[in-house]
Amino acid sequence: MKDVPTSGLYLFKSCLVSTEYPGVESSLRFIFDRLGIDYISDPRQSCCSGLGYYFDVFDHLSTVAVAARNLGLAEELGYRNIVTLCATCYAINKNSLHSLHENPELASQVSGILDKIGLSYPDKMDKNNIFHEVDILAALKNKIASMVEIDFSGLRIASHHACHYTKVFREDALTDPNRPYLIDSIAKSTGAVPVEYAEKTMTCGAGFRQRHCNKDLSLSLTLEKLRSLKTAGTEVLLHMCPNCQIQFDRYQPVIERLTGEQFGIYHLQIPQLIALSMGADPYTVVGIQTHSVPIEPLLKRFGIKVKA
Numbered sequence: 001m002k003d004v005p006t007s008g009l010y011l012f013k014s015c016l017v018s019t020e021y022p023g024v025e026s027s028l029r030f031i032f033d034r035l036g037i038d039y040i041s042d043p044r045q046s047c048c049s050g051l052g053y054y055f056d057v058f059d060h061l062s063t064v065a066v067a068a069r070n071l072g073l074a075e076e077l078g079y080r081n082i083v084t085l086c087a088t089c090y091a092i093n094k095n096s097l098h099s100l101h102e103n104p105e106l107a108s109q110v111s112g113i114l115d116k117i118g119l120s121y122p123d124k125m126d127k128n129n130i131f132h133e134v135d136i137l138a139a140l141k142n143k144i145a146s147m148v149e150i151d152f153s154g155l156r157i158a159s160h161h162a163c164h165y166t167k168v169f170r171e172d173a174l175t176d177p178n179r180p181y182l183i184d185s186i187a188k189s190t191g192a193v194p195v196e197y198a199e200k201t202m203t204c205g206a207g208f209r210q211r212h213c214n215k216d217l218s219l220s221l222t223l224e225k226l227r228s229l230k231t232a233g234t235e236v237l238l239h240m241c242p243n244c245q246i247q248f249d250r251y252q253p254v255i256e257r258l259t260g261e262q263f264g265i266y267h268l269q270i271p272q273l274i275a276l277s278m279g280a281d282p283y284t285v286v287g288i289q290t291h292s293v294p295i296e297p298l299l300k301r302f303g304i305k306v307k308a
Helices: 015-020 022-035 050-054 060-076 087-102 104-116 133-139 141-146 182-190 215-231 242-250 252-259 270-277 296-301
Strands: 009-012 081-084 130-132 156-159 236-239 266-269
Touching: 009 022, 009 060, 015 022, 015 242, 022 141, 022 270, 050 060, 050 087, 060 087, 060 104, 081 087, 081 133, 087 104, 087 130, 087 242, 130 133, 133 141, 133 182, 133 270, 141 182, 156 182, 182 236, 182 270, 215 242, 215 252, 236 242, 236 270, 242 252, 242 266, 266 270
Parallel strands: 009 081, 081 130, 156 236, 236 266
Antiparallel strands: none
């Protein structure tokens, strides 16, 4: 099992988080600030290019060069341990560093590109410097439990462990990819009750291009998961990837209209649940106003003040 740092972290911002659910990032910052975690973010950091890569718009060299630039910035600042808010950022950065170490010719090309623009090559980093937020939150779960202000006891949560975390670098995941429980274990620190469901390891259905190019197939997989979650009595589905969160939160209402079925499931990324439990403002920190499935009914149940 890899060692997980809980200080000196480079917060790697996500384009999908920033544009779809900015409350995920502000929730994680809130948690880190409350726990006194040393972290930094860099305005020079760009998108990881994962969306372009998986849509076949960016080639491998371009993607690795972008990753090397971003990670070189982190190394320049002395913050070599990267924490991502998105499973795609996690996999792209991890895979890029792995490729650079395994392919000397590629490393030479990328180093030359960075030299031309006066930036450092991340020669002191490898794939073991890349972490997902769930890795860090799992290492901090005892501290989190000691700072809970809103007790979510009785809340039935289920988890969706993103493919790009559990399936791309299976050996690095801090959970069994065939029986993932990492998000569940973090949520328990808030008093929430994890439930299991039959389709836990199935993809969310998004598949990047599939949501747009094969929409019927994409939504049929999401529907299958929603039915399984409802059968298990799930109240909240917890995510670790904004793309998965989009697939469920944005498209659950669409699927309900198409099928006439009602699921009544709320969708949060795990830092959002943790931040709420630690007393974060639902709007200015957690950003529930950006969600398609309204979160207010859930918060009212636990005595959290919401806007009229």
